[in-house]
Amino acid sequence: xxxxxxxxxxxxxxxxxxxxxxxxxxxxxxxxxxxxxxxxxxxxxxxxxxxxxxxxxxxxxxxxxxxxxxxxxxxxxxxxxxxxxxxxxxxxxxxxxxxxxxxxxxxxxxxxxxxxxxxxxxxxxxxxxxxxxxxxxxxxxxxxxxxxxxxxxxxxxxxxxxxxxxxxxxxxxxxxxxxxxxxxxxxxxxxxxxxxxxxxxxxxxxxxxxxxxxxxxxxxxxxxxxxxxxxxxxxxxxxxxxxxxxxxxxxxxxxxxxxxxxxxxxxxxxxxxxxxxxxxxxxxxxxxxxxxxxxxxxxxxxxxxxxxxxxxxxxxxxxxxxxxxxxxxxxxxxxxxxxxxxxxxxxxxxxxxxxxxxxxxxxxxxxxxxxxxxxxxxxxxxxxxxxxxxxxxxxxxxxxxxxxxxxxxxxxxxxxxxxxxxxxxxxxxxxxxxxxxxxxxxxxxxxxxxxxxxxxxxxxxxxxxxxxxxxxxxxxxxxxxxxxxxxxxxxxxxxxxxxxxxxxxxxxxxxxxxxxxxxxxxxxxxxxxxxxxxxxxxxxxxxxxxxxxxxxxxxxxxxxxxxxxxxxxxxxxxxxxxxxxxxxxxxxxxxxxxxxxxxxxxxxxxxxxxxxxxxxxxxxxxxxxxx
Amino acid sequence: xxxxxxxxxxxxxxxxxxxxxxxxxxxxxxxxxxxxxxxxxxxxxxxxxxxxxxxxxxxxxxxxxxxxxxxxxxxxxxxxxxxxxxxxxxxxxxxxxxxxxxxxxxxxxxxxxxxxxxxxxxxxxxxxxxxxxxxxxxxxxxxxxxxxxxxxxxxxxxxxxxxxxxxxxxxxxxxxxxxxxxxxxxxxxxxxxxxxxxxxxxxxxxxxxxxxxxxxxxxxxxxxxxxxxxxxxxxxxxxxx
Numbered sequence: 001x002x003x004x005x006x007x008x009x010x011x012x013x014x015x016x017x018x019x020x021x022x023x024x025x026x027x028x029x030x031x032x033x034x035x036x037x038x039x040x041x042x043x044x045x046x047x048x049x050x051x052x053x054x055x056x057x058x059x060x061x062x063x064x065x066x067x068x069x070x071x072x073x074x075x076x077x078x079x080x081x082x083x084x085x086x087x088x089x090x091x092x093x094x095x096x097x098x099x100x101x102x103x104x105x106x107x108x109x110x111x112x113x114x115x116x117x118x119x120x121x122x123x124x125x126x127x128x129x130x131x132x133x134x135x136x137x138x139x140x141x142x143x144x145x146x147x148x149x150x151x152x153x154x155x156x157x158x159x160x161x162x163x164x165x166x167x168x169x170x171x172x173x174x175x176x177x178x179x180x181x182x183x184x185x186x187x188x189x190x191x192x193x194x195x196x197x198x199x200x201x202x203x204x205x206x207x208x209x210x211x212x213x214x215x216x217x218x219x220x221x222x223x224x225x226x227x228x229x230x231x232x233x234x235x236x237x238x239x240x241x242x243x244x245x246x247x248x249x250x251x252x253x254x255x256x257x258x259x260x261x262x263x264x265x266x267x268x269x270x271x272x273x274x275x276x277x278x279x280x281x282x283x284x285x286x287x288x289x290x291x292x293x294x295x296x297x298x299x300x301x302x303x304x305x306x307x308x309x310x311x312x313x314x315x316x317x318x319x320x321x322x323x324x325x326x327x328x329x330x331x332x333x334x335x336x337x338x339x340x341x342x343x344x345x346x347x348x349x350x351x352x353x354x355x356x357x358x359x360x361x362x363x364x365x366x367x368x369x370x371x372x373x374x375x376x377x378x379x380x381x382x383x384x385x386x387x388x389x390x391x392x393x394x395x396x397x398x399x400x401x402x403x404x405x406x407x408x409x410x411x412x413x414x415x416x417x418x419x420x421x422x423x424x425x426x427x428x429x430x431x432x433x434x435x436x437x438x439x440x441x442x443x444x445x446x447x448x449x450x451x452x453x454x455x456x457x458x459x460x461x462x463x464x465x466x467x468x469x470x471x472x473x474x475x476x477x478x479x480x481x482x483x484x485x486x487x488x489x490x491x492x493x494x495x496x497x498x499x500x501x502x503x504x505x506x507x508x509x510x511x512x513x514x515x516x517x518x519x520x521x522x523x524x525x526x527x528x529x530x531x532x533x534x535x536x537x538x539x540x541x542x543x544x545x546x547x548x549x550x551x552x553x554x555x556x557x558x559x560x561x562x563x564x565x566x567x568x569x570x571x572x573x574x575x576x577x578x579x580x581x582x583x584x585x586x587x588x589x590x591x592x593x594x595x596x597x598x599x600x601x602x603x604x605x606x607x608x609x610x611x612x613x614x615x616x617x618x619x620x621x622x623x624x625x626x627x
Numbered sequence: 628x629x630x631x632x633x634x635x636x637x638x639x640x641x642x643x644x645x646x647x648x649x650x651x652x653x654x655x656x657x658x659x660x661x662x663x664x665x666x667x668x669x670x671x672x673x674x675x676x677x678x679x680x681x682x683x684x685x686x687x688x689x690x691x692x693x694x695x696x697x698x699x700x701x702x703x704x705x706x707x708x709x710x711x712x713x714x715x716x717x718x719x720x721x722x723x724x725x726x727x728x729x730x731x732x733x734x735x736x737x738x739x740x741x742x743x744x745x746x747x748x749x750x751x752x753x754x755x756x757x758x759x760x761x762x763x764x765x766x767x768x769x770x771x772x773x774x775x776x777x778x779x780x781x782x783x784x785x786x787x788x789x790x791x792x793x794x795x796x797x798x799x800x801x802x803x804x805x806x807x808x809x810x811x812x813x814x815x816x817x818x819x820x821x822x823x824x825x826x827x828x829x830x831x832x833x834x835x836x837x838x839x840x841x842x843x844x845x846x847x848x849x850x851x852x853x854x855x856x857x858x859x860x861x862x863x864x865x866x867x868x
Binding site: 396 | 749861
């Protein structure tokens with residue numbers, strides 16, 4: 001019935017022939033019989049394959065021995081998020097810088113925008129790489145969760161891929177076409193920058209829908225795949241997270257560019273480089289501060305939505321076991337505010353010779369206000385106290401300082417810190433200039449009065465907030481505080497701009513004179529914002545506690561518990577450290593090209609250009625004033 | 628005493644004296660953790676201010692540098708320098724010893740006062756209308772079951788309060804029930820101290836598990852009476868008409 005070729009023949013033939021030799025010689029008349037034979041032979045194999053497939057489908061989790069799947073995903077996801085934040089934040093201000101350069105016809109802005117974009121192109125591939133690693137890890141380690149999310153969000157996966165393609169093409173055109181699209185093609189280049197930001201926004205908000213759905217899922221109605229994806233996308237925390245992340249990305253991008261400039265400033269070998277990177281550091285710090293001012297408002301809105309979505313989640317975050325993270329958050333934000341202001345104040349002292357004495361008192365006043373506010377913000381509601389101390393206090397709430405522990409106090413001081421930081425910037429703007437407009441005196445008096453009234457109003461609303469129902473405080477008082485601060489900003493900025501337009505410069509701003517600690521403060525600001533994002537990323541993710549999708553899909557893995565805060569803090573530090581290493585590597589790679597482009601006669605630094613009395617920053621000596 | 632460094636030292640000592648000895652004259656003493664926090668902020672302020680310019684930085688750090696290097700430190704100053712070098716490590720050692728030495732004092736705790744409620748209590752609304760009768764009944768029940776500990780004035784100072792640590796909650800404090808929804812109070816009253824999650828240290832709360840003694844209706848009415856009596860409103864997402 002069947003006949004295989006003899007085994008001896010196999011030895012003398014190649015592989016193909018060997019395979020052929022396995023195929024029986026078939027007579028058409030016995031085709032049916034052969035079919036039955038093969039069916040019988042292969043049937044167990046089919047069953048085994050089916051078993052294997054069923055087994056594969058039933059795998060809910062896989063683990064990475066020794067490291068732990070959750071730890072690995074934690075690190076990779078955080079790296080991807082931080083890189084993505086940088087990659088999506090930088091195009092916003094790079095594009096704005098380019099517009100400023102185009103409108104003012106100042107080449108330095110165009111050069112700065114190009115330098116920002118250079119950092120972006122280097123970071124882009126790494127971001128995508130970490131995104132790919134994260135995706136593979138999630139599919140491999142959390143197959144059940146990913147199957148569920150894929151079922152709901154598949155149409156948006158396609159949209160995401162398309163957006164990624166468009167973003168990549170636009171970025172290539174934007175970067176590589178920079179020099180070619182000058183002159184009358186500049187407007188097209190600006191349009192490319194606009195498109196780049198539109199696609200970047202899309203790339204951010206689409207995955208935000210997946211992550212926010214996990215935290216605040218909505219009932220996904222029956223319907224087509226697109227309808228279901230759309231319904232799941234519009235979950236309660238989607239837009240609050242979108243806005244919060246958009247602003248935070250600008251802050252992250254600004255401070256990282258500032259840190260880059262700070263390091264380049266410390267390494268600068270010529271006065272020209274020192275001037276350029278001093279200025280770039282200033283712009284980076286300004287962008288970071290500019291984003292930081294509205295960020296607490298966006299964060300407040302997000303927390304409000306979380307509370308409203310689910311009381312349990314809100315309390316877990318703000319009053320439960322994660323509440324201590326918000327004390328750390330206060331500390332990090334405080335250091336960030338102080339660092340940014342410190343840099344502004346040093347800028348006044350060092351870049352505007354002779355101004356130190358006249359600005360000493362206002363700087364001291366601002367510093368005192370900032371520190372008092374930070375003290376209030378960092379005071380926990382429940383204090384860390386020994387048994388004896390708690391007995392003396394009558395519990396872990398201090399009878400007098402316990403009032404600093406609730407939102408009314410925190411909102412008040414956050415608004416005051418924003419107000420002070422804004423005034424710090426205004427002071428820097430006006431330093432070394434003399435207003436010439438006839439109405440300048442009145443304008444300055446009005447601004448001074450407005451500032452005092454705004455400060456008092458914020459404090460009064462904050463105190464009053466203790467005596468009204470929570471909903472009145474949340475819906476009206478807190479919103480009014482924010483609006484008051486925003487009103488000051490939108491009034492003072494144009495007014496100062498008009499005043500400065502006609503002002504005469506009394507002391508020319510001198511770039512490249514900042515001391516080394518200015519460079520370090522820029523680096524410190526970047527580290528703080530990275531730590532802050534790692535901290536709050538953990539808080540947002542942890543607030544789901546033992547749920548993959550809150551209230552819908554329970555985490556049944558071995559890791560369905562919240563890690564201790566100390567353990568989590570160690571991971572936040574690790575993430576910050578790894579990200580700093582990554583960024584340093586990316587920037588090093590990005591600047592390698594510059595070195596390569598230098599002609600032999602440019603290779604030697606020009607130490608002779610450094611003014612007398614100024615020692616190279618990295619040599620250990622702070623540049624001293626020229627007096 | 629002149630110069631930034633001396634001013635900073637005076638500021639720190641002044642702040643410490645104020646926080647440790649003056650403030651307790653008008654209110655309860657501050658825990659060491661809070662004093663440390665405020666002193667750290669004070670020191671940070673001084674460092675920021677005095678390092679703003681090259682001149683003030685030199686004035687601030689100059690004495691420190693001279694002290695460490697010993698330049699110009701002769702006579703009494705030199706002896707004082709050596710004394711500090713001997714005493715300072717001893718102080719650090721003493722501090723380390725006192726921190727690590729076995730003690731009968733319990734360690735400092737960071738008990739979570741308002742932990743997240745279990746899912747089954749989330750979103751519950753008081754099923755009874757806030758009528759004068761219901762509020763009155765709630766206050767009566769409060770007087771009978773709650774006031775011995777939480778006080779007739781809703782201030783946590785009932786006659787039995789002194790026997791408890793942690794003390795019963797003070798409802799007139801805007802940081803307690805005013806921050807919470809009614810469903811949260813329902814959970815706390817119904818399940819009591821033993822129903823708290825681990826982070827809230829259930830073994831530390833003496834709150835009885837009232838579900839074994841009181842029907843749900845009474846608990847809801849007690850909540851009404853508590854808010855009314857303490858002059859607070861529950862946290863809601865809807866404004867009252």
